[in-house]
Structure formats: structure tokens, C-alpha cells
Amino acid sequence: xxxxxxxxxxxxxxxxxxxxxxxxxxxxxxxxxxxxxxxxxxxxxxxxxxxxxxxxxxxxxxxxxxxxxxxxxxxxxxxxxxxxxxxxxxxxxxxxxxxxxxxxxxxxxxxxxxxxxxxxxxxxxxxxxxxxxxxxxxxxxxxxxxxxxxxxxxxxxxxxxxxxxxxxxxxxxxxxxxxxxxxxxxxxxxxxxxxxxxxxxxxxxxxxxxxxxxxxxxxxxxxxxxxxxxxxxxxxxxxxxxxxxxxxxxxxxxxxxxxxxxxxxxxxxxxxxxxxxxxxxxxxxxxxxxxxxxxxxxxxxxxxxxxxxxxxxxxxxxxxxxxxxxxxxxxxxxxxxxxxxxxxxxxxxxxxxxxxxxxxxxxxxxxxxxxxxxxxxxxxxxxxxxxxxxxxxxxxxxxxxxxxxxxxxxxxxxxxxxxxxxxxxxxxxxxxxxxxxxxxxxxxxxxxxxxxx
Numbered sequence: 001x002x003x004x005x006x007x008x009x010x011x012x013x014x015x016x017x018x019x020x021x022x023x024x025x026x027x028x029x030x031x032x033x034x035x036x037x038x039x040x041x042x043x044x045x046x047x048x049x050x051x052x053x054x055x056x057x058x059x060x061x062x063x064x065x066x067x068x069x070x071x072x073x074x075x076x077x078x079x080x081x082x083x084x085x086x087x088x089x090x091x092x093x094x095x096x097x098x099x100x101x102x103x104x105x106x107x108x109x110x111x112x113x114x115x116x117x118x119x120x121x122x123x124x125x126x127x128x129x130x131x132x133x134x135x136x137x138x139x140x141x142x143x144x145x146x147x148x149x150x151x152x153x154x155x156x157x158x159x160x161x162x163x164x165x166x167x168x169x170x171x172x173x174x175x176x177x178x179x180x181x182x183x184x185x186x187x188x189x190x191x192x193x194x195x196x197x198x199x200x201x202x203x204x205x206x207x208x209x210x211x212x213x214x215x216x217x218x219x220x221x222x223x224x225x226x227x228x229x230x231x232x233x234x235x236x237x238x239x240x241x242x243x244x245x246x247x248x249x250x251x252x253x254x255x256x257x258x259x260x261x262x263x264x265x266x267x268x269x270x271x272x273x274x275x276x277x278x279x280x281x282x283x284x285x286x287x288x289x290x291x292x293x294x295x296x297x298x299x300x301x302x303x304x305x306x307x308x309x310x311x312x313x314x315x316x317x318x319x320x321x322x323x324x325x326x327x328x329x330x331x332x333x334x335x336x337x338x339x340x341x342x343x344x345x346x347x348x349x350x351x352x353x354x355x356x357x358x359x360x361x362x363x364x365x366x367x368x369x370x371x372x373x374x375x376x377x378x379x380x381x382x383x384x385x386x387x388x389x390x391x392x393x394x395x396x397x398x399x400x401x402x403x404x405x406x407x408x409x410x411x412x413x414x415x416x417x418x419x420x421x422x423x424x425x426x427x428x429x430x431x432x433x434x435x436x437x438x439x440x441x442x443x444x445x446x447x448x449x450x451x452x453x
Contacts, residue, residue, distance in 0.1 A: 007206070010277075011035050012186065012249035022186065023244035027226060027289065033185070033248040034077075034281035045075050054280055055081045059183075061198055061223060061286040072198075072223065074284025076183065079252060085202070085259055085276035089268040092260055094128055098422045099166065099265030100136035100145050100220070107426035109135075109378075109418065112385055116430035117374025118150045120175075120211045125154045127178075127205035128162060128260060128267075131216070134429065135356060135378060135419035138326075140166050140220045140265055144319065145417045146327050148356045149216040150376070150429075153178065156206040159255065161276050164262040167218045169197045170315070170329060172411060174360050174374050176212025178205055183279045184287045185246025191360060192409060194314075194329075195290045196224055202259070202276050203288075213374060215358045217413045221326035224315040232299060238314045242295040245287045251275040293360075293409065298335045304342050309412070319416055324352075330412040332364065338402045345395050348386030354419045355379045355412050362408035367391065370432060371410075377435070381418050388438035396453075 006012060013035040015021040024031050034040040039054060041047050046056045054077040061072035118132060130152040138145010147167075153176065171178075173191045180187040180195060182203035189195050191214075197203060226238055253275040260269045296314055301307050312330045319326040337344045345365050357364075361373045367388055371377060379385040387395065425431075445452045 006186065006249075007181070007251075009253050010181070010186070010249055010251050013247040015247050020244065023246055023290070025241050025244055027240040027243035028285055029240075029245070030283070030285045031245055031287060032283035035248040035250055036280050039077055039281035040283060041077070050077055052280065054078060057081050059200060059284075059286055061200070072284075072286040074184065074282050074286040076279045077281040078183075079250070079278035079280065080274070082276070085272055087270035087272060089261070089270045092267040092269040094131070094267050096133060096424055097128070097131045097149070097262075097267070098133040098136055098147065099140050100138050100147060100420070102136040102422060103420050104423055104426070107421050107423055109380055109420045110383070112377075112379055112383060112436055113421070113425075114371065114377040114432045114435040115375055115425070116432060117372065118152065118213070118429055120213060121152060121154065123154065125152050126157045126160065127151065127153055128157070128160070130154070132424050132429070133422045134376060134425040135421055137354065137415050137417035137419045138220055143220050144326060145220050146413065146415050147218040148413050148419065149218065151212070151214055151216055153205065153207055153212040154210055157204040159257045160260065161202055161204045161257060162260045162262075163200055163202045164218075165200060166262050166264065167220050168199045168223055170217040170219065170224060171195045171197065171214060172216070172358065172360065173212065173214035174358070175214070176210045177208040178212055179208050180205055180288065181249075181277055182246070182288050183277055184282055185249045187246055187288055187290050189290060192293050193290055194293060195288060197288050198223070198286055201288060204277070215376070215411075217327060217329065219317050219327055222318050224317045224327070224329070227313045227316045227328075236297040236299050238291065238296050243289050243291045245289045248279060248281050249277075250280050251277045293331060293333065296331055296333060298333060300335060300337075301339045301342070304339050306339065306342060306344060306347060309346065321416070324416050326415060328353075328412070328414040330414060332408065332410045332412075334404065334406045334408055336402060336404050340400055342400070343395055344398075345387045345391050348384065350382050350384040352381055353414045353416060354381045355414050356419055357410055357412045360409040360411065362410075364408065364410045365391065365405055367438070370435070370438070378419060378421075389441035392442065
């Protein structure tokens with residue numbers, strides 16, 4: 001299946017054409033789209049009789065009374081109301097997908113950790129059965145915190161559908177391509193792109209090119225938004241026009257299907273007799289979105305010193321503490337390094353935020369050895385970390401001419417909460433037991449002289 005081939009029986013609205021075919025540009029916009037002409041009511045939300053015999057239904061991502069700039073909701077006009085997409089639920093065991101609070105005895109999260117890529121497998125793994133939780137933080141029951149996962153996908157979900165009542169998902173592919181067929185449209189996703197799947201949105205995942213592997217940040221708290229730019233002003237970093245929301249698409253398909261719901265950390269499944277992807281038209285601002293990471297415009301120091309890594313924030317999910325995020329999604333991509341008389345890699349530090357990093361492709365400048373594409377590292381709150389000996393020596397002795405970091409893309413899921421390892425992360429995932437030795441070779445240079453170099 002190619003990115004242009006759609007599954008049989010799927011009807012999609014005409015796109016704007018050009019580079020946005022199948023998508024509408026913008027982030028947080030109020031969109032409107034219809035897959036059949038006249039399906040979308042005009043001038044009102046809830047007419048007495050909807051066109052085509054459709055049902056009007058609102059999907060709310062926030063409380064009704066949330067402030068206007070935070071209020072998120074979408075009106076859907078669908079073949080059946082969502083109450084027809086559920087039945088009697090039975091528990092479903094997905095043992096590798098964990099939810100906070102999840103603290104294990106015998107697995108300590110106190111330490112600096114790094115993992116090799118979780119290996120591909122020939123086992124038949126879908127989006128649900130192939131999810132592997134690495135860390136959890138906070139508490140899903142009070143809607144704070146997050147979980148970090150690795151996904152392995154070798155087959156499509158076919159007649160199985162899913163939504164999370166717990167969280168929105170930020171998806172970061174590393175290998176292979178996936179298609180997310182959602183209630184509100186179709187998103188095709190490849191490495192160096194990301195997607196956000198809102199809480200409560202029903203979808204299934206097809207494998208376009210595999211095996212597929214990537215990372216997921218499961219956000220229990222407030223939804224992701226663009227960070228405030230402050231003195232940077234109106235441009236650079238992630239620009240709204242580069243985000244793409246899909247046009248309406250629906251399936252009018254009868255036949256056995258299963259719906260799985262994640263709710264308060266548990267999984268529940270029911271049988272239904274049709275596809276739940278039956279939204280013919282919709283309007284609103286609560287919708288899935290994708291973003292091409294190569295359009296992120298980094299900002300940095302042009303004279304001296306190394307700015308905080310927060311300057312590379314793509315998206316942030318606020319907490320109740322101003323300036324201290326529930327989650328920040330931070331991107332380290334190719335860029336010029338020009339600062340004078342400056343140690344250019346990230347400096348040594350410890351802080352209140354817990355940092356989980358992943359490598360999408362290439363080499364990360366602070367860890368030239370061992371941190372390979374598909375790998376992850378964890379530096380928990382108030383644990384010191386920084387460049388290894390090789391990176392320190394190289395940066396300390398380098399000729400400080402303009403240098404372009406190329407063919408590199410890593411990211412960070414950063415949260416105000418400690419991230420606790422799962423049993424999979426501590427015992428099954430390919431942990432690099434020797435990672436902490438990367439700092440052993442750092443030498444004492446102090447001998448009383450001003451310049452011991």
C-alpha cells in the first residue's frame with residue numbers, strides 16, 4: 001500500500017491541492033471539512049435534521065467552560081452516534097503497555113540509563129500489541145504526567161479500532177511508515193515527522209512500510225501547544241502553517257469489528273458490527289495533526305555561550321506551574337554552531353526536569369559513541385549528566401570556526417515528574433550496562449595553575 005492508495009470503501013473530502021492535498025494547514029485552527037457536499041450544517045451546530053440522515057455529535061477535548069483560548073471541541077456529523085460504537089466491554093490484557101503510577105520493586109529508576117534500539121521482530125505485532133512502555137511519570141487518575149513508549153509494528157490492525165480516554169499521544173517514527181485512519185481523517189506518517197492523536201479520538205493503524213519502529217509520548221495532562229516565543233517574536237521555531245490536519249474521510253462498512261478503549265490504565269474491548277470511522281463532515285479545533293520536523297527553524301546563540309535546550313522546544317504541554325511543563329517535546333536537528341570562546345555541546349548539569357531522549361537518525365553531538373538511531377537514554381530529575389570524555393575533549397580543543405551539525409535528529413521528552421522504569425525497560429530492553437562508564441575517563445585538571453591545558 002502506498003501513501004496515495006486509500007483502503008477500499010473509504011471516502012475522503014477533496015483536499016486543498018498542491019502540497020496540502022489531503023490536509024489542511026495550521027495548528028489550533030478552527031477547521032471545517034466535508035466528504036459529501038452539503039453534509040456540514042452552516043450557521044448552526046445542531047439542526048433538527050442533519051443532511052444525509054447523519055447524527056450531530058460533539059467531541060470535547062476540554063471542559064465546556066474552559067477559557068476561549070484553551071477551549072477545544074469538534075462537531076461531528078456521522079452515520080451513527082458513538083453510542084452505537086460500543087457494547088459490553090471485556091478486559092483486554094496488553095501486558096507491555098503500562099500507565100502511571102507504576103513503581104516496581106527491584107527496578108530502580110535512580111541512575112543514568114541508555115538503551116540500544118529495541119530490536120525488530122517477525123512476530124505479528126499491531127499498534128496495540130507492539131507497544132512497549134519504557135517509563136511512566138505522574139498519575140493518570142489526576143491527569144498529570146506522561147509515559148514514554150517504543151512501538152514495534154509488523155502488521156495492520158485490520159478490523160480493530162482504538163482510542164485512549166487517558167491521554168493524547170505524540171508519535172515520533174524512527175523506521176517504517178504508518179497510516180492512522182481516524183474518525184476525522186487520514187494521516188500518513190514517516191520518520192522525521194510527528195503526529196498528535198487527541199484523547200478520545202477513535203482510529204486504527206495500518207502498516208504502509210515495515211517493520212515500523214518509533215517512540216510515543218503519552219500525555220495525561222493538558223494538550224500540547226506551541227511554546228510562547230517571548231522576545232524571539234512571531235517567527236522561527238515551529239510555525240503554525242507547517243502543521244497539517246486531515247480532511248474528512250469516512251468508512252460506511254458493515255461487518256465484525258472490535259473497539260478497544262484505554263481507560264485509567266486498563267484496556268477494555270467490545271464487539272461491534274461496523275466501522276466506527278463514520279464521520280462524514282466535521283468542524284472545530286480538536287483534531288489530529290502531523291508535522292514535518294525538517295521544517296523546524298532552530299534559534300541559537302550567534303556570538304557566545306550555549307542557550308538552554310528549551311530554545312529547541314517544538315511543543316509544550318503546560319502544568320499548573322507557570323514555565324514548568326508537564327511535558328516539553330524538544331528537537332535537536334541539524335544546525336550551525338558559531339559561538340565564540342564557548343563550549344558548544346550541552347554543558348554538564350542537573351535539574352528538576354527528567355529527560356528521556358531518543359535518536360531518530362544520525363549522531364548526537366554530546367554522545368558521539370553508543371547513542372544510535374532507535375536508541376534511548378534517561379537522565380532523571382536531579383541526576384547529573386553531560387558530555388562524555390570524548391565529546392568534552394573534542395569540544396574543549398576544537399578550532400572555533402563555524403561548523404554545521406548535519407545528518408542529525410534527536411529529541412527529548414522532558415517532564416517535571418520523575419520517570420520510573422518499567423520492568424520491560426529494566427529487564428528486557430537492551431540496556432547498555434556500561435553507559436555510566438562514559439564519564440569515568442574525565443580527568444581532574446585542577447593543579448593550581450590558571451591554564452592547565
